[in-house]
Amino acid sequence: MGQQLSDAVATLSGVGPARQKGLAELGINTIADLLTYYPFRYEDLQVKDVNEIADQEKVTLKGTVASEPVLARFGRKKNRLNFRLLIDHDVYMVTFFNQPYLMKQIETGQDLAVYGKWDATRSSLTGMKIINPNNADSAFGSIYPASKTVKQGTIQKMIKQAYELYAPVITDIVPANLRAKYRLLPRRQMIHDMHFPASQADSTAARRSATYEEFLLFQMQMQVLKQTDATTNGIAIAYDNDRLKAFIKTLPFELTHAQKRVVNEICLDLKSPKHMNRLLQGDVGSGKTIVAAIVMYAAITAGYQAALMAPTEILAEQHANNLAQVFADTDVNVALLTGATKPAARKTLLAALAAGEINLLIGTHALIQDGVTYANLGLVITDEQHRFGVNQRAAFRQKGGQPDALAMTATPIPRTLAITAYGEMDVSEIDELPAGRQPIQTTWVRSNQANSALSFVHQQIDNGSQAYVVTPLIEESETLDVKNAEALSANLQEYFGASVKVGLLHGRMKPEEKDAVMAAFKAGDIQLLVSTTVIEVGVDVKNATIMMIYDADRFGLAQLHQLRGRVGRGTKASYCILVADPKNQQGIERMQIMTQTTNGFVLAQKDLELRGAGDVLGVKQSGMPEFKVGDPIADLTVLQVAQQDAHAIVQQPDWQSQPDNRALAAYLSQKLAAVGTLD
Template identity: 85%
Template sequence: METSLTAPVGTMTGVGPARQKALAELGINTIADLLTYYPFRYDDLQVKDVNEIADQEKVTLKGTVASEPVLARFGRKKNRLNFRLLIDHDVYMVTFFNQPYLMKQLETGQALAVYGKWDAKRSSLTGMKIINPNNAEQAFGSIYPASKSIRQGTIQKLIKQAFETYGDQLVDIVPAPLAEKYRLLPRRQMIHDMHFPASQDASTAARRSATYEEFLLFQMQMQTLKQADRTTDGITIHYDNAKLKAFIKTLPFELTGAQKRVVNEICLDLKAPQHMNRLLQGDVGSGKTIVAAIVMYAAITAGYQAALMAPTEILAEQHANNLAQVFADTDVNVALLTGSTKPAARKALLAALAAGEIDLLIGTHALIQDGVEYANLGLVITDEQHRFGVNQRAEFRQKGHQPDALAMTATPIPRTLAITAYGEMDVSEIDELPAGRQPIQTTWVRSNQANSALSFVRKRLAAGEQTYVVTPLIEESETLDVKNAEALSANLQDYFAPDYKVGLLHGRMKPDEKEAVMAAFKANEIQLLVSTTVIEVGVDVKNATVMMIYDADRFGLAQLHQLRGRVGRGSQASYCILVADPKNEQGVQRMQIMTETTNGFVLAQKDLELRGSGEVLGVKQSGLPSFKVGDPIADLNVLQVAQQDAHAIVAQPDWQQQPANRALAQILKTKLAAVGTLD
């Protein structure tokens, strides 16, 4: 099955150890890799009429060499080659810089096509390359990502050689019914037209087919991993439905339709014998914590323990306090374990946990450390899932016998990232806010208008409400003109003294110092809290109605949205004030988008479009794959179709054995063997 295509590039003529190493640096290890090393753009080599060319346009001119070439040398290793080209009845000067070897290729009276940049004022061409005018295949010149170690021309030559030698071995990977449905090119033609298109239309059709093939392969990997996870023996949690319904009735509010739907989805997973691996995403303030409480209670009624892991001690403590209140009228025993838990208390807690006396353990990554033994762990929940790596999630799962896993995030993941970064997880989405929540009014002011914003803050404080002020840095930085938290808090204390008290919270404070400040803010002993982004996730003070963010253009849209979500948690009207002097058009756009929508999913997609996927989550951190041809943002609809198709293929029993899927199954087996299995 495509045996020669899986051979190392080193087996090709002209590829020695040095060249093989240079190709490996570009991700080209096999002949198949070389054939799918696609151009990122094309030069239009079609011959143009001189009268139709714009100044500085890159064009191909075809004519006859009308004068002997003249080579002039100037400076060290610099030279210029001039000759005249006769086109129809006019003569044009052609100049090549630093390509003296072309002298040997030029003869008077010779027919020639030259690709270069046109100078309309001088009616001359600065040549880039000479093209064989008889070679119709070269209407478009493919341009590849190259490196210092290997030149563009070498890559082009090797791809041509590989296609001529191995092209016959290329077989279609996309199952025939799908290829027919979407009118995709046969794979051999697709790869040919990606590298050597005869026209713009040919390259567009090839790229369309290559994009779908690449996305389908990726989605097949995701779906295969998901299926493997499902076949892993999970645990069946036979929860007590009557108890669960009675518990939901005791809640002081009615669940939204979205919360009910999500609870049902998760409870179905708990009951199923397969292992649950689900992502719960919901916008800021959509009520994920209460959903988590309900499903944890379900697991506890079946005799299992549940654990909830949060990224920071502040958030873990807040969860512990909130959930202790939620479970106050039940017999659920809630405990908190963080790095700050004193040794004696920790020892007693671990003993009670191992004995099965604790039903629900909440904490930071301390939950997965050595020595933490659960009696019967059935459900693990990670909050703010994007802050934990795959390894931490895997360690958490190993604490029990394949406990069901639920990851939660309030960072709205746009559809693109949900499909790519979390493709192997089932996704539940809470897409409506609880009743009574008022939308937060967002305004953007420039820094010279900050004083008028502060007078508005004073009015809110006078009404008995509280305010957050966020700034990006803790200490002065000579390179960044950013308000630092310490100086800002001192200035604001002067501004609001003696009527209101200003507190300061930043990442370098000790945990107990942070706790003391947060407790004072919650108790309204501090009216205005200056903070770096340690308050970004999950902090809940219902009396805080204003969020003022300095240098807002230094934050991503998703982060600004998270910060904005710290207010508007009570019934009063709430406000977010962005103070920023954006340096470019993109910065201005981001500030405007923030004032136009409070929908986190819309913002996350916009953030992705403006900044690109790598910056939004950090490619390495998020595990976002890099694609050769497809763009998960621009080609989102193709990505979604490929996901649905992959899902349908994998749902068929013995899909690998079906003739239409054999090539796909084979290439998938090779790919999965190379990456290993994902958690």
Template identity: 60%
Template sequence: MPSLLDSIAELSGVGPKREQALNKLGVFTVGDLLTYYPRRYNDLAQKLPSQTLDGEKVTFKGLVTSPPVISRMGFKKTRLNFRLTVEHDTIQVSFFNQPWLGKNIEVGNEVAIYGTYSKMRQSLAAIKMMPKNSEDELEAIYPSSKEIKAGTIKDLILQALGKYKDALSQEIIPEDIRRRYRLMNYHDTIFGMHAPADEQVAAAARRTASFMEFFIFQMRLQVIKQMDRHNQGRAITYDNDQLKAFIKKLPFELTNAQKKVVNEIVRDMRRPVHMNRLLQGDVGSGKTVVAVLAMYAAITAGMQATLMAPTEILAQQHAQTIGNFFDPNEVRVEILTGSTKAAARRQILADLVAGDIDIIIGTHALIQPDIAFHNLGLAVIDEQHRFGVQQRAALRQVGMNPDILAMTATPIPRTLAITAYGEMDVSIIDQLPAGRKQVKTYWLRHNQFEKAIDFVKKQLTSGVQAYVVTPLIEESETLDVQNAQAVYEELSAYFAPDFKVGLLHGRLSNDEKDSIMTAFKANEFQVLVATTVIEVGVDVPNATAMMILDADRFGLSQLHQLRGRVGRGSRQAYTFLVSDPKTQYGIDRMEAMVATTDGFVLAQKDLELRGAGDVLGNRQSGVPEFRVGDPVADLTMMNIAQEEAIEIVDTPDWDKTPEMAGLAEMLSETMDRYRNFD
């Protein structure tokens, strides 16, 4: 029986060369071909000249009132002219480089011509002749490539529609969901996308096709998530009374957002399934204390916890911060990095496997082959986007497949969190602690630079420090360094002898960068000139001013991350964006930065300005390229698809029912991996 999983080679006219061309477009099976949707439709509906706008593509039907005349226009170029009377109007029709059509045009015959109308000249630049009895109002136009033409793709789709129409009787979206959201059935959706009777049918089919894409995507993610949970998971039965007592001892009140995400995380930890959760929080939202509470919960269950940071300086900062939360006689916190001395390393490894260390904080050094834990229950990964999938997998392997809590300070709109991290559960801290002062942000033109630098100098006299970020020059680290060097020399002369200036750029070794940041933190110099290598998460509470030169060269999320380096103490902080943007896009970014310090609002704005692929980078982000659905514009639809998918996958043996046969077949590869997991 024909199946949508059949290879496209089953279709007539698809040899190895054409199959390869289709494969490059992501088309491997008949099902792929039938969901290779048109990018747009030409409106073929017949009109009268009086109803037609200048430059509009239109179909005119009328009588040929002059014989066709073919004239040459240079080498191998021709023009075929004749007059067409449409009711009371006479139109001059021209076909270019199609002289063979002359034999189909006779005076007195009725013809229908599709083309571009010029109202002033009363002429039609013809594109094609329509079949005499054609009732099609819309013509599907497909994306194509050099290797395969749009017309060939259309012919193959029409062939598949005829040959595989019975296979379309199996539904993908369950009937109750279709009824609830007024969606078309699978058969009508596919035919409505490729051969719509009118615009209303095309719109209804596109709406259903969008939902179907989101629904299949979410079903696949939920199956993967369930597969992961059924694979390896241990219940971390933490002591709730001890955790509550620990929270009461904190020197500050948790925000409502922190309480919410702590509950989400520890609820996951208690379940006998594997946790894979992403914790999102803007700069200063208090992610670290949430991680501390999750780690303490694991400790009360008799387990160990670890936190892995991307750099040594961040690991040291976490070790100091987290160590301050605990009585060293009750909870032992240690740090392990590449620079840990050999003797100390040997002792730490021995204590770790013996269970004498409760929390170990480190860098990639934590996933070396000689690392072994006594009973690792929770692994926290800071700035998770800095670690590859293999590194996260290695952390699970060294520690008995612990629960994973990944943290990021890069705000991602929920729009993208659903798609980019769809296989993870997402917790969001969307509230800053009470009393935290907003960073005051100003956009200045270059001719106001001197006033701004004078203001920074006055700030320095009160004992605080400042960053100056130099312009980003695309694809040229050498020029970035030259820029930074020039600014460093200029500012060193300006601030001398009262204040010292340091320099940080991408050509320095990691040890040199760490040394400079440590010296800056210790206030050994008061101004740090830097390229964009300022570490996310490095905490210098005494830094209260930042100046970003040529700020319009940076994306919104990058500007926000840079701004997050100041305002980490109790004093008022300032950011100056020095920029003369030459585009509206640049102006929009500057205005958005001044308007809000909310990272999630800015991330959503960045998404609207640049699109999903550019915000995260398609290859790195994991954001799928949907053929018709738009996860930004259709966020509500994506949310609904996710909710429905979760409900289905949470139903035991959902894939065994006849109603789900079509969906289960479409997800067969993912489902096979799920069933064969041991």
């Protein structure tokens, strides 16, 4: 077989089991992973003229060592290495801190290139590393994301070794016609210039080619998954339209235009024999749950079972209670299954589910565990989609014969980004709020004005309302000057006195403790709840009218918006108070926009512009792909072009066997086999 990019990194010299484990933690398992482990920045190692250097600029100076190196030790484990460098008849002092081993590399009379930070007032250089000018691979030093176990230098050496050994087997993946159209570099050169650019222009051209390649490969995966999904036989759910219309008429309110449109989109998908894979986006309070209820009822009228999975027990329980009321006068049999379900009750429930007696099951990830068998599952809905991993969603779909899948999220993702995160899904949006929803008045105060805000909170509580107070941290932190939840709850209890019961909720509490506190708040036994963001998603307390958020500038806009959405769920006027002392202009802008709009989609777009995709969605849990080079915000145009190109490729009949696409098809089949799922 010879060498292949799919070879394990262990084939390189110096990679034993410990290093292999460290590399795996960085996502590097194969030679291909290593070669596409791109630098996130470069150090300019080109030798500069002393007269052209700005103060504090990082530069490389080249000269002759003009004095013996002197090592001075001071303090515990601290030392300073000094020597003089002769450059064009002038002598400059070079200092290295805490690198005593460099003594051996410095000899009087030797030519030396040193990379470091220039101090213009002292005409001296604080050295960072010594460069062998005859051996430099390029004029730019590549800087990689490293870890405690795998250091920067190790990554650099391994990439150099891998490139030297495997360059001959690096072949193009992007079809030749697209490479010509966009003037992209051949893949071998692109990889070389990403790691070892000779100039700024080389690195820019390589990054441009790498960004397009990465986006095209991602979009091809999305298109292939979508195509496979469409051709996979789903279920044609022939629901009873008359019964569905009659059910909608029994609802105590008129659906908004947006809700009607979305219900129609989903019902069309249900009827179709193609497999549905749809994302339903709706801002906080836009009425996604009732849309879910309507489409689940549609599936049930056709004799199918429906399941709704929520990320927490509190939320699952809330859905079960609300839906039991919605379906009170129908033949829908609602059941709740969570980790808290007692063994005896669970056994009875599972038997009824397998027999088809339960036609709507609501719960947490307990719904997809082994031993949970459905008689005839037709529709699965996941609430707060981004809280579930790919494998959990896939396991859900395997519970039935390819049941239709609907994912719901209240984390507004601008449509431009939705094509990235959920490129294989169709997207529906509820973009208006139901009539009668109270607008939430948002104000921003500095921390020295917090007491006047608290007196307003006291008035509201005296008038019979309840309040949330949110803070970012749980316990003392030396590095962050933030109010922690425990200290804050004690202070507030003292401030409000015995007439107000203050509760505390944070992430370190056991689930049953959290549930007990939340139940007491819902029942009105606790008037003011101090919490970290564990109350963020979906919990519904209609009597809560105030959301006060300390250190609000430490949260993203999307998260602040989610928190704000916890109030204003009843008929009373509601308020959100942001307490923050932002340190920079961006922080001030974020506080101002929160007071100017309650539209989650506007906020999400603004958050993307200010912070980038990874921060907004919390990449690790969002299902957002992590790109190595491309930035879905900054490079959005490239992303959209790549999507159009990918779409055009898969529309061609028998595209895989066309000579230009063979390398691309081979790459995808390998990639999709590794994923092992169409989700």
